[in-house]
Amino acid sequence: MPNKLSTQNIHLREERSILVLLHGFAENSGIWNVQKEYLSEYFEVIALDLPGVGNNPLTTALTIDSMADNVYTSLQSAGIEKAVIIGHSMGGYVALAIAEKYPSILQGMGLFHSTALADTEEKKEARRKSIKLMEQYGSEAFIRQAFPNMFSPGFKAKHPESVEAYVNMGIACPLASMEAYYEAMITRPDRTAVLSSIQVPVLFVIGKDDTAVPLQSVLPQVSLPRTSSIYIFEETGHMGMWEVPTASNQLLHQFTLFCQDQKL
Known part of the structure; x- marks a missing residue:
């Protein structure tokens, strides 16, 4: 089922680049609210709900590829032929699938705390255990245990209200969607070859x-694309868009302008 974007009246100005923002596991498009507010002054910014949350209900079996199909269909239905697509965590996996399946739509791609690697066997087993815990004790207990760890220790101590807001976002995600997301991530393929062949600029944040997508696991990937932009946030965990919002805004602004200027 296409995202509701396809049924909305979107007035696109031809001279402005289109920036598409994809959320991660148990999140929704609201994760990007601060970025959308800032960047909308310069670009057409579209923050999408992936299937299973918000305006995009879960109606079929889910894979990373099916989520990529959903995003692509939504953008095509809205008349969007080129876009810079940025994905946070699981949203980055979806962006990579779009790059593999529908490369012509990309003007640029960003992996925001994400990776092209498939899950290790240890990671797969951890996800399976998490699914069992959610089934046994409910998703709220799992979210309250796991989500605070997405932030750096310093930010978590100084901004408990932001941590609680993130936890509440996760609690709002249906249990069925969380389980489907984990199954989709478990079965996703390694897509480092996509980074090696991609023809548009790639941003690594x-x-x-x-601790979810460690620095040392991503660094070997940054040399694979033809054109890479790399930014490492100090004292920041998995949630740069919330932990360092001003820097995240400026980084996405600069990268989108860079993609806009490329003659590929």
Whole structure:
């Protein structure tokens, strides 16, 4: 089922680049609200709900590829032929699938605390255990345990209200969607070859304190694309858009302008 974007009246100005923002696991498009507010002055910014949350209900079996199909269909239905697509965490996996399946729509791509690697066997097993815990004790208990760890220790101590807001966002995600997301991530393929062949600029945003997508696992990937932009946030975990919003805004602004200026 296409995202509701396809049924909305979107007035696109031809001279402005289009920036599409994709959220991660158990999040929704609201994760990008601060970025959308700032960047909308310069670009057409579209923050999408992936299937399973918000305006995009879960109606079929889910894979990373099916989510990529959903995003692509939504953008095509809205008459969008080129866009810079940025994905946070799981949203980055979706962006990579779009790059593999529908490369012509990309003007640029960003992996915001994300990776092209497939899950390790240890990671797959951890996700399966998490699914069992959610089924046994409910998703809220799992979210309250896991989500605060997405932030750096310093930010978590100084901004408990932001951590609680993120936890509440996760609690709002249906259990069925969380389980489907984890299954989709478990079965996703390694897409480092996509980075090697991609023809548009790629942005890598890395948090030095990110335990979900560690710095050392991403660094070997940054040399694979023809054109890479790399930014490492100090004292930042998995949530750079919330932990360092001003820097994130400026980084996405600069990268989108760079993609806009490329003659590929």
